[in-house]
Amino acid sequence: MEIMRAFLISLVLVLNAVRVLSDDQLLVLDYYKETCPLAEEIVSRNVEIAVLKDPRMAASLLRLHFHDCFVMGCDASVLLDNYGDIVSEKQAVPNQNSLRGFKVIDEIKYILEEACPLTVSCADILAMVARDAVALRGGPRWKVWLGRKDSLKASFDGANQFIPAPNSSLETLIANFNEQGLDIEDLVALSGSHTLGKARCLSFRQRIYDINIEEKYDKYKRYRAFRRALRSICPSSGRDNAIAPLDFSTPAKFDNHYFINILGGKGLLGSDNVLVTEDHEGEIIKLVWAYASNQELFFSSFANSVVKMGNINVLTGNEGEIRRLQVC
Numbered sequence: 001m002e003i004m005r006a007f008l009i010s011l012v013l014v015l016n017a018v019r020v021l022s023d024d025q026l027l028v029l030d031y032y033k034e035t036c037p038l039a040e041e042i043v044s045r046n047v048e049i050a051v052l053k054d055p056r057m058a059a060s061l062l063r064l065h066f067h068d069c070f071v072m073g074c075d076a077s078v079l080l081d082n083y084g085d086i087v088s089e090k091q092a093v094p095n096q097n098s099l100r101g102f103k104v105i106d107e108i109k110y111i112l113e114e115a116c117p118l119t120v121s122c123a124d125i126l127a128m129v130a131r132d133a134v135a136l137r138g139g140p141r142w143k144v145w146l147g148r149k150d151s152l153k154a155s156f157d158g159a160n161q162f163i164p165a166p167n168s169s170l171e172t173l174i175a176n177f178n179e180q181g182l183d184i185e186d187l188v189a190l191s192g193s194h195t196l197g198k199a200r201c202l203s204f205r206q207r208i209y210d211i212n213i214e215e216k217y218d219k220y221k222r223y224r225a226f227r228r229a230l231r232s233i234c235p236s237s238g239r240d241n242a243i244a245p246l247d248f249s250t251p252a253k254f255d256n257h258y259f260i261n262i263l264g265g266k267g268l269l270g271s272d273n274v275l276v277t278e279d280h281e282g283e284i285i286k287l288v289w290a291y292a293s294n295q296e297l298f299f300s301s302f303a304n305s306v307v308k309m310g311n312i313n314v315l316t317g318n319e320g321e322i323r324r325l326q327v328c
Contacts (some may be wrong), residue, residue, distance in 0.1 A: 031124070031146035036116035040128060040144075043108055047132040050104045050158035055252050058133040059197025061102035065130035066193070066309070067095060068123070070180060071158040073313025075151035075320060076122035078159070079105060079328040092159030097241070098200065105129065106327040113326045121320075122328035127310050134306075137196055139254030142303035145310065148319030150328075166203040167270040170278035180312050181306070188287040189301040190309065191275060195250070195258040198243040199268055201234035207270040209236055224231055226266050244268060259292035 032039040051058045054119045068078040089095055114147045124146045135141040164176045177187045233244050245251035247258050267273040275290045279285045291298035304321045
């Protein structure tokens with residue numbers, strides 16, 4: 001009887017495990033431990049090589065994950081090119097002549113296909129790459145939940161609709177994030193990713209030529225030198241593709257200086273500064289002050305919010321596919 005009882009208990013545990021593993025929304029840690037044990041090591045090594053060659057690539061790879069997740073979920077739809085009925089998200093306004101890093105992803109996919117054919121999804125590659133890129137620039141390192149499948153379609157219209165614009169109001173940003181199941185704390189923490197990377201003149205021209213009331217009556221000239229520096233890079237017309245660092249203080253380091261910058265009115269994008277200037281209830285600015293004064297708190301919140309973002313509308317189980325080509 002005891003042997004039978006033990007057998008039945010074991011059977012129930014196995015059945016429960018099968019049921020859980022078939023859950024459409026399940027992601028797990030160490031997903032490739034048995035099927036591709038070197039997957040995360042391969043990704044990390046190749047991200048390191050890419051960032052050593054081009055330090056700006058760290059921000060570009062993180063941004064790919066963000067732009068992917070905000071359109072239909074974290075399904076690698078952002079990587080699809082025009083084909084048949086597919087209109088690529090790469091052509092959408094927020095992405096065109098802006099997103100970078102596709103070649104790095106394709107190189108990683110190629111190596112993974114050589115090591116473990118038809119095993120590692122492009123969506124999971126994007127999630128792992130974002131983690132490694134941040135860590136390489138001095139930011140937090142978090143455990144990536146894996147098991148995503150790749151989308152069979154893209155959403156050009158979704159990319160134009162759901163990716164926040166650089167001149168978004170605070171109200172619009174909150175609505176964009178709420179649409180993805182993300183709250184105000186996620187908005188503030190993930191905005192901190194602008195501690196890395198650069199933006200085109202086209203993205204911040206409005207911010208430096210449309211002067212708000214506080215800047216107009218800038219008695220202590222806090223903003224004038226910064227605005228003058230930006231105008232030297234980005235004239236009122238032309239030079240649309242000239243670039244400036246999102247964080248002038250420590251542009252190549254992932255830290256909390258972004259929050260210090262926006263408290264001083266020195267966020268590059270309009271959507272950065274509204275976290276302070278349009279927060280009439282004071283809830284967001286409390287978070288900004290907290291992250292500006294405590295980098296470890298920011299790192300912890302950022303990691304939690306990236307993991308949360310990485311779970312948006314994921315495809316698992318029989319949904320989606322593992323892309324069969326040796327590129328994503």
